[in-house]
Amino acid sequence: MENRKSQKLWGGRFEEATATSVEAFTESISYDKRLYRYDIEGSKAHATMLAANKLLSQDELASIVDGLSAIETKIEEGTFSFKSELEDIHMNIEKALIDAIGPAGAKLHSARSRNDQIALDLRLYLRDQCDGFTALLDDVRRAFVVLARKYMGQVMPGYTHLQRAQPVLIAHHMMAYYEMFGRDKERIADCRKRINILPLGAAAMAGTGLPIDREMVAELLDFDAVTANSMDTSGDRDFAIEFVSCCTMIQLHLSRLSEELVLWSSQEFSFVQIADKFCTGSSIMPQKKNPDIPELIRGKSGRVVGSLMSLITLMKGLPLTYNRDLQEDKEPVFDAVDTVSASLAIMAEMLGNLQFNTERMEDATKTGFITATDLADYLVLHNVPFRDAHGIVGRAVASCIEKGCELTDLSLEEMREFSPVIDRDIFEVLSVKGSVNSRKSTGGTASARVEEAVRTAEKQMGMG
Numbered sequence: 001m002e003n004r005k006s007q008k009l010w011g012g013r014f015e016e017a018t019a020t021s022v023e024a025f026t027e028s029i030s031y032d033k034r035l036y037r038y039d040i041e042g043s044k045a046h047a048t049m050l051a052a053n054k055l056l057s058q059d060e061l062a063s064i065v066d067g068l069s070a071i072e073t074k075i076e077e078g079t080f081s082f083k084s085e086l087e088d089i090h091m092n093i094e095k096a097l098i099d100a101i102g103p104a105g106a107k108l109h110s111a112r113s114r115n116d117q118i119a120l121d122l123r124l125y126l127r128d129q130c131d132g133f134t135a136l137l138d139d140v141r142r143a144f145v146v147l148a149r150k151y152m153g154q155v156m157p158g159y160t161h162l163q164r165a166q167p168v169l170i171a172h173h174m175m176a177y178y179e180m181f182g183r184d185k186e187r188i189a190d191c192r193k194r195i196n197i198l199p200l201g202a203a204a205m206a207g208t209g210l211p212i213d214r215e216m217v218a219e220l221l222d223f224d225a226v227t228a229n230s231m232d233t234s235g236d237r238d239f240a241i242e243f244v245s246c247c248t249m250i251q252l253h254l255s256r257l258s259e260e261l262v263l264w265s266s267q268e269f270s271f272v273q274i275a276d277k278f279c280t281g282s283s284i285m286p287q288k289k290n291p292d293i294p295e296l297i298r299g300k301s302g303r304v305v306g307s308l309m310s311l312i313t314l315m316k317g318l319p320l321t322y323n324r325d326l327q328e329d330k331e332p333v334f335d336a337v338d339t340v341s342a343s344l345a346i347m348a349e350m351l352g353n354l355q356f357n358t359e360r361m362e363d364a365t366k367t368g369f370i371t372a373t374d375l376a377d378y379l380v381l382h383n384v385p386f387r388d389a390h391g392i393v394g395r396a397v398a399s400c401i402e403k404g405c406e407l408t409d410l411s412l413e414e415m416r417e418f419s420p421v422i423d424r425d426i427f428e429v430l431s432v433k434g435s436v437n438s439r440k441s442t443g444g445t446a447s448a449r450v451e452e453a454v455r456t457a458e459k460q461m462g463m464g
């Protein structure tokens, strides 16, 4: 139709229909349709509040609620037709409602703007994601506790600079990740507090002159409070940035873990065996078994960091209040959610199928002067100042390197050449088990400490 007038819900002041290129460029329905459930839930609560304040009759409310439920069913059945000329999820649903129930549907948008509506949908969506992430993080943490319990008492080298540093329990290493993912869980819980505040009622940005009851909507939707400033509310995406920054931290932790699994499964380390069903082969080298899952998780951290950067850059320089730029927040948020939740889920599954080569790991603690610090500590306990002790042990290590032996290969007499305070008990001190079990400081790797940590974790996670 030439020069047809705009058919949009907002089309009143327009003489011309929107160019199709503009419709294609501005639409968000192709991705924000995933918010349909939250949009409908929010609309039902809004309508309930409008009726309580006489802006809708009880009949109108009933037909809106039924109409919205019918739309939800259609979307879930896959029979709803989303239209890009209706831009976004809000207008797709609202237009379908008006088409289905008539004038009552046209009253739903009273005292509301898409600006506070999208803020509401995104908060409801992210609140759900917080709960989902908490469960996924717990699955991963449980997998670490299981591994810690299974390998309790077994030793491995602990590394700094990826050089053998001091012997530790495998369980201690596992529990390090339990702690890391525990902090991630706390961060999500904290972020949820700021997500769980109702933005609806800010309307376009200045509030509304219609008699509404924001507290009632907050209660209906299980929000803890309502936002305090309408202008802040319609342009605020702090909560989304915060959430994606939590996602980034989780993915970084997963990536560090993945890096270790890739290293450990290499022939050079041979510390772990990742189950066959979590590996893939090479199309050219028949002997290959590749750790693709941890590699991909490590690689996907780039996407999550990218999402965070997108959001931060998107917000920088936006004047108050709502700007259409904000529509660009959805895809990075969704991508971060999808990437991190898929990575957490598969990591938990893979950890449940991990085998440590404990012999190989223990062997790796037998070389590399891994208990040199224990010799220094021994000297300190015999009143040698630590700096002097450090020098003495350094000289002992140098002489062992020259002889091509380990500290434990020296005789007592040879050791005494370095310091006369050394006695027969040094051999127990320099043994791997002796070294590990001496580290009884809070948070240390001594068996007793790690046993405590694992037991506490088992209690926290409701295990055994």
Ligand code: ARG
Residues within 6 Å of the ligand: 028, 032, 088, 114, 115, 118, 324, 326, 327, 328
């Ligand atoms: N699709 C929009 C977004 O995601 C919804 C709000 C649009 N508001 C507006 N006045 N155009 O941000």
